[in-house]
Amino acid sequence: MDKSALLQHAVHASYFVAAVLFILGIKRMSSPVTARSGIQWAGVGMVVATIATFFHGSILNHPGVVTNVVLMVLAIGISTLFAWVSGKKVAMTDMPQMVALYNGMGGGSAAAIGASALIGAATAPEHHALGTTQIALAVIGALIGSISFTGSLIAFAKLQGWMDKTFRFGGQQVVNGLFFLSALGLGAALLFQLDTTIVVAFFAVSLLFGVLMTLPIGGADMPVVISLYNAFTGLAVAFEGYVQGNVALIIAGTVVGAAGTLLTRLMAKAMNRSISNVLFSNFGSGGGGSSEIAGSQKPIEAADAASLLYMAEKVIIVPGYGMAVAQAQHKIWELSQQLIKRDKEVKFAIHPVAGRMPGHMNVLLAEAGVPYDLIADMDDINPEFATCDVAIVIGANDVVNPVARTDKSSPIYGMPILDVINARQVIVIKRGKGAGFAGIENALFYADNCRMLYADGQEAANRLIAELKGIDSAGGH
């Protein structure tokens, strides 16, 4: 065997090693104990595959190897710098949109591979001939990748607050449907005639469709959408991998596509929505107003709230995304420590979709230093509300709204909730009287055992800590 053939075997062997490391890495990431090493294993696989690619025959034996490799190094260099700095700097609360951004980039990259293959076959068939199956998969991969690319960018812009939450017009679904059908039509046309104009038109329509498809989806549904686009990118990568005959892309892409689809379904289930519901229904705008709730919201002062806490034996804290936005998680943990010091039992109850993605709230609490064992999942904690003296709801709204259990006409009916209302006393820390993400009045706030502490999350926690200390020094001696 000559030297260059040996080198190519080594390159392909490195792809095999990368594929194995990716699968083992994801496997390890699915358990909290091994999660951290999982990403490192996958990282090693990525580095090995990337370095090996510089020695790939298609690159090395190309007449324009120098220019192309220079361009490659330049692109990787600039992009790495951008991604490294932005990834390191971003606050934990903004993590979901960064995942969306990087995911969109992957989708765009897959679409670019498809574009390059199709345009190559159209303009220089003597160098870049493609079989029918290859064209078909290049087209499908490019379509999915393009949707993931522009769709994720819209998701990023929405979560980043650069764009209105929703954008709707009459007949939107018909227009979107037409765009999708034209993308499919143009893609199908490429099977019969590989023409540069059609390729360009196909990409223009596909990219635009990704934008149109994502615009009407509200912020509350973004996690499901990001997860779905993550699966999309995986599939796009797998299809373009087939076009290039690259096993690493096929395996890694398909694994992510399948895992991502499952994750998306789990997330949608946790929000009691189906994926098609998320994509094609206008949440909160149908339904016509929810039923009026009798009674009033009863305010409470920090001093009174503190004495309730002082007397309590068991306190459950229910954090929501509002707490993270107010950056109050550190203060809330400080408050919890004050309570624990006074021999209270303190637990954190986490709704599956608290935060912007399932598990996001756990990440945020972990960042504030809250130990693992104080954090409980919804199913474990729900029976405990009945035995709890005070439940503190901070920055959570829809996930504690009892109408999800009682009011069949409510848009959130059937969504699993935390049974905060069963607690002896509920204190809701909230900035004002507004409704939640879903725009629905919260029956909990009007309940007899509920008091509203109107304040910013950090400020409320500060005042409660101060009042608790005040009670100590007044009555403790």
Add this chain to the structure above:
Amino acid sequence: MISGEIALYLFMLAAFTGHEIISRVPVILHTPLMSGSNFVHGIVLVGAMIALGEATTVTQQVIGFIGVFLGAGNAVGGYVVTERMLEMFKSSKKEGAK
């Protein structure tokens, strides 16, 4: 080149693998796992590098450059963000064990 038939088997086996390895994941790991799988499809970088390496026209070079740029962002950003998330899990784990 991979024959269509073998590719079909590859797709099938890889899809089952993806489904199996995450079918029993606790909710707390959904976000890191989504981020981690986001990193894994950053392997698209390798494909984009080959697309750029095979480019014969300026158009293909431009498309390839964009592809490599986007792919590298996916891989690097995905890694950094996932690593940061999981780092916190480690420290909270330790405290929980105390």
